[in-house]
Amino acid sequence: MIHIRSSKELAKMRRGGRLVAETLQILAKLVKPGVSTRELDKAAYKFITSRGAKPSFLGYRGFPASICTSVNCQVVHGIPGRYRLEEGDIIGIDLGVKWDGYHTDAAITVPVGKIDPETLKLVEVTLEALKAAIAEARPGKRVEDISFAIQSTAEAEGFSATKNFVGHGIGKKVHEEPQIPNLGTPGKGPRLKPGMVLCPEPMINVGTGETDLLEDGWTAVTKDRSLSAHFEHTIVVTDGEPEIITAFDGGWYYNLINNY
Numbered sequence: 001m002i003h004i005r006s007s008k009e010l011a012k013m014r015r016g017g018r019l020v021a022e023t024l025q026i027l028a029k030l031v032k033p034g035v036s037t038r039e040l041d042k043a044a045y046k047f048i049t050s051r052g053a054k055p056s057f058l059g060y061r062g063f064p065a066s067i068c069t070s071v072n073c074q075v076v077h078g079i080p081g082r083y084r085l086e087e088g089d090i091i092g093i094d095l096g097v098k099w100d101g102y103h104t105d106a107a108i109t110v111p112v113g114k115i116d117p118e119t120l121k122l123v124e125v126t127l128e129a130l131k132a133a134i135a136e137a138r139p140g141k142r143v144e145d146i147s148f149a150i151q152s153t154a155e156a157e158g159f160s161a162t163k164n165f166v167g168h169g170i171g172k173k174v175h176e177e178p179q180i181p182n183l184g185t186p187g188k189g190p191r192l193k194p195g196m197v198l199c200p201e202p203m204i205n206v207g208t209g210e211t212d213l214l215e216d217g218w219t220a221v222t223k224d225r226s227l228s229a230h231f232e233h234t235i236v237v238t239d240g241e242p243e244i245i246t247a248f249d250g251g252w253y254y255n256l257i258n259n260y
């Protein structure tokens, strides 16, 4: 069942979404060569809990941290640890918060220092894929219209979309129906209606869309170990333009990815 959220519920989710956006801004500014992914996790925990919210991922099915940090060929669900970022890396940071009973969730990919042009292109195309996905989130459209927008944006640039991980609905649980695949067929899947809250999350790879799971049981990497980037927003389907509730003032991330 896909929930339709009331205006009261959406007001709560907007507050949570703003906290997600603020936390990602703080973390993006901390990303520098020499910083460990564990330091980023600690900063996220401190900020989120200082506002009276909870990190959605901490303890989720046993996940041991407040954020996922996925570096280079890691696609999603990387566990923060001792790894220190190096110049030229890219790091995906994914986080959710639970506030007033409702979750919101977003992810960004941030360059570490100066990155090479091909890597920057991957990051930019992944952000474009998220924009294209959100543009499809309108009443009367279907879930796989979002999926196809992601897949076609990636493939037009010679990249691939990740098969094994999907976006999702969100609300009282961090993962709700519908699943939003990163590949799909236009006109298929559940019909979108105002009040649905969705998290499209393109994960785009330089090589193929196949993934492996590392021994930690969480970290997904590209099977061919090519680079992978990831962006996500929590959005609301409305009667008109989709509303992005995890962006500062409805803004985008160009200031974050262009800090190299």
Ligand code: MG
Pocket (backbone or CB within 6 Å): 105, 106, 167, 168, 199, 201, 232
């Ligand atoms: Mg998500």
